[in-house]
Amino acid sequence: MIRILIALLLSTQMAAAQNFSALARVDPSRTAIKSDGETLVIDLGLSQPVPWRIYTLADPMRLVLDFDQVDWSALDTDTINQTEQVTGLRAGQGGDGWSRLVMPLAAPLGVSRAGMRIDDVTGAATLVVSAAPVSAELFAATARAEPGLPARPAVPSAPKEDGPLVVVIDPGHGGIDPGALRDDVVEAELMLQLAREVAEGLNRAGGIRAVLTRDEDIFVPLAARMTIARAAGADLLISLHADALEKDLAQGASVYTLTEEASDGSAQRMAERHGREDLVSGLDLTGQDDRVATVLMELARAETAPASNRFATALVTGMREAGVRLNSRPRREGPLAVLNATDFPSVLLEAGFLSSSEDRSTLRSPAGRAAFVRGITDAVLTWAVEEEMLAPLKRN
Ligand SMILES: [Zn+2]
Structure with missing residues (x-):
């Protein structure tokens, strides 16, 4: 049933x-x-x-x-x-x-x-x-x-049937919302750069088509990010962030999946920064006022949540093997609005902290970002093959 x-x-x-x-x-x-x-x-x-x-x-x-x-x-x-x-x-x-x-x-x-x-x-x-x-x-x-003014984004007109695996890369923030700022480094700009490089890596891997939710420094509301992902026929969404904390303690990459409650203090801060985003209060894609739809959404989430969790695990492994420096607790959970989609799995990658000088220089260096590209690409390929969404590839 x-x-x-x-x-x-x-x-x-x-x-x-x-x-x-x-x-x-x-x-x-x-x-x-x-x-x-x-x-x-x-x-x-x-x-x-x-x-x-x-x-x-x-x-x-x-x-x-x-x-x-x-x-x-x-x-x-x-x-x-x-x-x-x-x-x-x-x-x-x-x-x-x-x-x-x-x-x-x-x-x-x-x-x-x-x-x-x-x-x-x-x-x-x-x-x-x-x-x-x-x-x-x-x-x-x-x-x-x-x-x-930016050119019109290329938004595919229909989801694929048997096409490539569609991976939506969502660079956090943009435009009027710059995200975290430290030492002339702007989270929105840095994540756009990382997103473009990740998309290029994924597109080169074969069998994957990467789609960006924004490809310039513009404000894209959360609902529009979801609309773009859906229109592209998303099989997976990866939201990219690098936030800053008041104290220069946290460092390294961590991967978030959705829960109703923040699992720790760090997740709480992430949710405070990103849970509301630009959503009009009480309005979201799930149509909460429709009880039947809500029940259906919860059921659908029960299907996608395990796939999100499996991808998060693969992503931690992929990044570790690619030499990305990980947070001491690389797997985290939080009530993050960008992970609210029920019809495709999603994770939020906190690529590092702009408040950490080491993370800042890693993310600003091409070699540092290349490790992320390798780790993410390997994780997507491994996960998609295990989910039987992609045939095993012969890779060099
Ligand atoms: Zn952020």
């Missing part, structure tokens, strides 16, 4: 992912821009989830939402523009492949929360954004210059 339920759930999710290639439509009945004079709240109803990003631009000040891609034809921008903070609203297709919603701002605002909720029953998505007043200085510092 449990197996049938899980199969049903997974096939529903796969169907949703396959519809990804169809154009999403805006739903005006679930779309509104509201304000209490301070906080601006934007609800945007969509027929299905799509990759998206949010940023601000200066001169003139505006808040921009990009989607890949949305049919705006049902949207009457005159009827939903109802606040003094947004002085007009334009929806259209950018020349760069993004569908764009531009909101000119009367005063500087900063995005405080952004998340996409997906209804498990209907598959419809709602993007909820909150923006609050910020100083002109902060707005100028975080607004992105027009020429620096």
Whole structure:
């Protein structure tokens, strides 16, 4: 019975992912821009989830939402523009492949929360954004210059059937969220560099296709990371971080898997830093308000959690054999939101601590990162063969 339920759930999710290639439509009945004079709240109803990003631009000040891609034809921008903070609203297709919603701002605002909720029953998505007043200085510092706008990400249109093993590499943080900072080293930048090198190593290994949740220094909300992973047909997600602790004690790599509770003080700090991420409180991909869906999710998680744990074990072994310096407790657990997916296994790799000068120099050196690439690639290959997701390869 449990197996049938899980199969049903997974096939529903796969169907949703396959519809990804169809154009999403805006739903005006679930779309509104509201304000209490301070906080601006934007609800945007969509027929299905799509990759998206949010940023601000200066001169003139505006808040921009990009989607890949949305049919705006049902949207009457005159009827939903109802606040003094947004002085007009334009929806259209950018020349760069993004569908764009531009909101000119009367005063500087900063995005405080952004998340996409997906209804498990209907598959419809709602993007909820909150923006609050910020100083002109902060707005100028975080607004992105027009020429620096990233190109449209390559998001595959449908999951594979018998294609390569899809490994999603998720470089933590980015854009307005730099993560940990120490000595001019920025966690978001360093993890992007590591992610690109890991992806290259995986793609070279054969039988594996690596997909990045971001390939530039941009803010990608957690829900969008999950949407990208699902759309790519993820078989595995590896989230990359290197945090900093107040005291220069912790060092070495550790691998986290999901639990409801933090297993120790270090896991508690990780959860505090990363559990909330950018999720709008009470909103997440699991549709918690739907009791049936929640039960199904728990059952599905019961399937993916052991696979996550087996990969975490393989990853510790792979890194150790590749010469990566490990934390004294390399296997950890914590309530980390990025590990919340139920339909594919996921782990969070704390590649080291930016608060440790030794970890910092290891992660900044090509040789140090190469050891991670070897360790991760070997772990993925070993794990995938044992899970019978990949045929044993003859490797040199
Ligand atoms: Zn981090």
